[in-house]
Amino acid sequence: MELQWLEDFLEIAATRNFSTAATARNISQPAFSRRIKSLENWIGADLIDRSTYPVQLTRAGTMFLPGCQRLVREAYRLRTDCRNVAGESSAMLTFTSLHTLAMYFFPRWIGSPLISRMPLRTSMHAADFLESIDHLCSGQCDFAITYVHPDGPPVLEGGPFESLQIGKDRLILVSGTDDNGRPLFDIDVAETTEIPYLAYSWSDGYIGKLATLIQSRWRRPLNLSTVYQSGLADGLKHMAIAGRGVAWLPQICVAEAMRQGRLAQIGGQQMSLEMEIRIFRRAGPGSHDSDGLWQHLKQCAALPQYKSGFDADIDAA
Amino acid sequence: MELQWLEDFLEIAATRNFSTAATARNISQPAFSRRIKSLENWIGADLIDRSTYPVQLTRAGTMFLPGCQRLVREAYRLRTDCRNVAGESSAMLTFTSLHTLAMYFFPRWIGSPLISRMPLRTSMHAADFLESIDHLCSGQCDFAITYVHPDGPPVLEGGPFESLQIGKDRLILVSGTDDNGRPLFDIDVAETTEIPYLAYSWSDGYIGKLATLIQSRWRRPLNLSTVYQSGLADGLKHMAIAGRGVAWLPQICVAEAMRQGRLAQIGGQQMSLEMEIRIFRRAGPGSHDSDGLWQHLKQCAALPQYKSGFDADIDAA
DNA sequence: ACGATGCAATGCGCAATGTGCATAGTTTTG
DNA sequence: CAAAACTATGCACATTGCGCATTGCATCGT
Numbered sequence: 001m002e003l004q005w006l007e008d009f010l011e012i013a014a015t016r017n018f019s020t021a022a023t024a025r026n027i028s029q030p031a032f033s034r035r036i037k038s039l040e041n042w043i044g045a046d047l048i049d050r051s052t053y054p055v056q057l058t059r060a061g062t063m064f065l066p067g068c069q070r071l072v073r074e075a076y077r078l079r080t081d082c083r084n085v086a087g088e089s090s091a092m093l094t095f096t097s098l099h100t101l102a103m104y105f106f107p108r109w110i111g112s113p114l115i116s117r118m119p120l121r122t123s124m125h126a127a128d129f130l131e132s133i134d135h136l137c138s139g140q141c142d143f144a145i146t147y148v149h150p151d152g153p154p155v156l157e158g159g160p161f162e163s164l165q166i167g168k169d170r171l172i173l174v175s176g177t178d179d180n181g182r183p184l185f186d187i188d189v190a191e192t193t194e195i196p197y198l199a200y201s202w203s204d205g206y207i208g209k210l211a212t213l214i215q216s217r218w219r220r221p222l223n224l225s226t227v228y229q230s231g232l233a234d235g236l237k238h239m240a241i242a243g244r245g246v247a248w249l250p251q252i253c254v255a256e257a258m259r260q261g262r263l264a265q266i267g268g269q270q271m272s273l274e275m276e277i278r279i280f281r282r283a284g285p286g287s288h289d290s291d292g293l294w295q296h297l298k299q300c301a302a303l304p305q306y307k308s309g310f311d312a313d314i315d316a317a
Numbered sequence: 318m319e320l321q322w323l324e325d326f327l328e329i330a331a332t333r334n335f336s337t338a339a340t341a342r343n344i345s346q347p348a349f350s351r352r353i354k355s356l357e358n359w360i361g362a363d364l365i366d367r368s369t370y371p372v373q374l375t376r377a378g379t380m381f382l383p384g385c386q387r388l389v390r391e392a393y394r395l396r397t398d399c400r401n402v403a404g405e406s407s408a409m410l411t412f413t414s415l416h417t418l419a420m421y422f423f424p425r426w427i428g429s430p431l432i433s434r435m436p437l438r439t440s441m442h443a444a445d446f447l448e449s450i451d452h453l454c455s456g457q458c459d460f461a462i463t464y465v466h467p468d469g470p471p472v473l474e475g476g477p478f479e480s481l482q483i484g485k486d487r488l489i490l491v492s493g494t495d496d497n498g499r500p501l502f503d504i505d506v507a508e509t510t511e512i513p514y515l516a517y518s519w520s521d522g523y524i525g526k527l528a529t530l531i532q533s534r535w536r537r538p539l540n541l542s543t544v545y546q547s548g549l550a551d552g553l554k555h556m557a558i559a560g561r562g563v564a565w566l567p568q569i570c571v572a573e574a575m576r577q578g579r580l581a582q583i584g585g586q587q588m589s590l591e592m593e594i595r596i597f598r599r600a601g602p603g604s605h606d607s608d609g610l611w612q613h614l615k616q617c618a619a620l621p622q623y624k625s626g627f628d629a630d631i632d633a634a
Numbered sequence: 635a636c637g638a639t640g641c642a643a644t645g646c647g648c649a650a651t652g653t654g655c656a657t658a659g660t661t662t663t664g
Numbered sequence: 665c666a667a668a669a670c671t672a673t674g675c676a677c678a679t680t681g682c683g684c685a686t687t688g689c690a691t692c693g694t
Contacts, residue, residue, distance in 0.1 A: 001319065001320035001321070001392065002318060002319050002320070003318035003319070003320075004318070012672070017641080018642055018643095019640080019642080023689085027682080027683090028682075028683050028684080029641080029642075029643095029683095030642085030643075030644080030682080030683070030685095031681070031682055031683070032645090033642060033643060034643090034644095034681075034682090035681090037643090038681095042396070043395075043399045043400070044396065044399070044400045044403070045399045045400050045402070045403030046403065047399070050641095050642065050643090053641080053690065054641095055641090056644085057402070058403070059402050060399040060400075060402040060403040061399075063398060063399060063402050064395060064398075064399050067391065067394075067395040067398075068395070068625060070391070071388060071391060071392060071395070074384065074387070074388060074391075075318065075388060078360075078381060078384040078385070078388070079360050079361065080358070080385070081380060081381075082360045082361070082362045082364070082377040082378075083360070083361045083362050083379050085362070085376050085377040085378075085380050086361075086363065086375070086376070086377040094361075115659070189520050219365030298645060318639070334669095334670080335670070335671060335672095336669075336670065336671080344654090345653070345654050345655080346654095346670085346671075346672095347653080347654070347655085347656095347671085347672075347673080348652070348653055350671060350672060350673090351652075351653085351672090352652090354672090355652095367670095367671065370661065370662070370670080371670095372670090372671085385638080443670090549686095635694105636693105636694090637692105637693090637694090638666085638691105638692085638693080638694100639690100639692075639693095640689105640690085640691070640692085641678105641688105641689085641690075641691090642685085642687105642688095642689090642690100643686100643687085643688085643689105644685105644687080644688105645684105645685085645686080645687100646683105646684090646685085646686105647679100647682105647683100647686100648681105648682085648683090648684105649681085649682070649683095650679105650680085650681075650682080651678100651679080651680070651681085652677105652678085652679070653676105653677085653678070653679080653682085654675105654676100654677090654678095655674105655675090655676095655677105656674090656675090657672100657673085657674080657675105658671105658672085658674100659666095659670100659671090659672090659673105660669100660670080660671085660672105660676080661669080661670075662667105662668080662669070662670085662674080663666100663667085663668070663672100664665105664666095664667085664668090
């Protein structure tokens with residue numbers, strides 16, 4: 001009987017769809033199906049009624065749901081409490097962030113001179129936006145690092161969380177290039193000309209919404225025709241490099257490809273949006289290491305070269 | 318993160334010894350050690366201080382213990398509740414009983430014509446007395462089968478439980494025998510003569526207390542000198558057969574060895590105590606199968622040959 | 635009504651994880 | 665001091681879980 005089975009159940013209870021739940025849990029549908037079956041075997045009763053569409057909870061499943069939530073919450077709370085008690089060097093700080101930030105930003109940030117002088121043991125759990133938020137809220141992770149824009153979807157507002165800005169990035173529109181390095185697509189075309197669009201899927205939850213925001217502010221509608229969807233910026237990047245269409249991508253994600261001339265920004269600076277990179281944590285006293293890092297980050301925020309250090313890094317790319 | 322890791326932790330918290338805990342959990346010591354390590358990795362803090370002897374709980378481990386107990390209890394309670402809701406043939410009935418009853422009584426009882434005509438799926442969790450009671454109270458098991466004597470420790474009185482008698486046994490004093498089949502030890506000896514005594518350890522919780530009761534009623538004190546302790550009647554039996562001393566043992570446990578002349582009763586019938594074998598369950602409506610069995614047992618209780626059937630079995634032995 | 639698509643379960647080969655045995659190093663016991 | 669007990673670790677093997685491919689069924693769109 002594994003804790004992850006309980007979390008699997010919570011996912012299927014929410015989505016009522018094995019395939020969707022499996023994706024959300026980052027496993028294949030068959031593996032997800034078998035885990036739910038394993039849980040049902042342990043319980044000794046069916047929790048899901050698979051004969052309906054969408055699937056429904058059985059009576060037992062409905063009764064199980066609140067207790068299941070309680071168990072999961074309690075387990076993670078216990079874990080956090082133990083870490084707090086243990087404190088000091090035996091604890092590991094857990095971070096969660098978007099895949100892009102986990103891949104391109106976090107290693108540099110955690111390795112920068114100001115941060116790396118702290119003796120921290122860290123683990124990073126990359127996830128999509130909603131999942132990252134859930135990891136932080138459920139106590140699975142100590143910190144969440146994500147993009148934030150004032151006009152974008154609210155991030156953990158109104159809850160017991162605090163945040164600090166630790167960097168900046170920019171969402172830009174990019175296209176693959178021809179042999180001369182010129183963009184394959186541009187937005188200054190006739191309104192009737194369709195532009196193949198590489199879109200963020202629903203599971204992204206954040207960047208796609210910011211992209212929509214920028215487009216709504218453009219001087220005329222763009223005739224974008226979605227030809228591919230992905231929740232991962234890197235997936236969209238590869239399609240853009242392959243010439244399949246245009247995509248909104250964080251600058252940090254495409255800096256290297258742009259330097260190599262494989263991708264080019266289109267639409268200019270007006271067709272872009274600056275985003276903050278913010279780190280969130282639960283407000284109030286945390287573990288010894290967690291509090292130590294937070295205090296350190298607050299002090300760094302007062303250094304004028306701190307944030308521009310990361311800007312310069314991107315600009316140099 | 319597995320439920321069994323939590324149960325492992327409860328075992329090491331109780332025993333303070335990896336080897337003993339591993340045996341109790343029916344796995345090897347290295348596997349047990351690694352499971353505790355896995356739990357500690359998940360928690361992110363040490364729960365056990367291995368630098369002391371016996372091992373101790375760390376501060377984090379001490380803090381974790383009550384929450385861990387709660388989680389385990391809650392998980393099994395949830396499981397039972399789900400089975401109850403689901404009802405019918407998908408459920409399995411779980412029994413818990415003393416090791417002796419699990420080994421010698423339960424297989425015969427569940428296989429007797431009156432019981433085996435019911436289509437039941439059953440599982441049996443043997444434990445010592447207190448653990449059995451806990452399994453039933455915590456909802457880990459549907460039924461508990463144990464010895465009961467009016468003058469012995471109260472069994473689940475005052476709580477929401479009901480019980481039915483399903484058999485009888487007798488606690489008798491036995492000794493190993495010489496080549497002629499005569500007892501090696503007898504209680505009719507001078508008061509100054511020590512009798513080597515194979516005693517129940519504290520973890521037994523029931524039979525040992527009944528034995529003390531009988532001895533307190535004997536016409537003069539017995540000069541018993543404890544030479545060995547065990548929580549398992551079978552352990553005491555083997556020592557008695559080996560000639561190491563006298564032991565109080567349930568008749569059902571020693572019937573075979575007595576027939577073979579390897580053990581003999583001493584002290585006569587006065588030096589024995591009849592015990593009921595009773596089955597307990599939580600009062601009120603249970604699962605479909607649980608209620609079905611209970612009704613069936615009530616009907617059997619009305620049959621005059623029911624209980625004597627099991628007496629005759631022992632007498633014939 | 636039909637074809638295309640989506641959904642959940644299952645078989646299969648492979649990957650990952652966990653196990654017991656043997657052993658090493660340390661501590662405790664007699 | 666030697667023997668026994670205790671805990672962790674290496675290693676080979678066993679067990680379990682995974683993703684891919686597929687199947688059977690239901691839903692959706694034309």
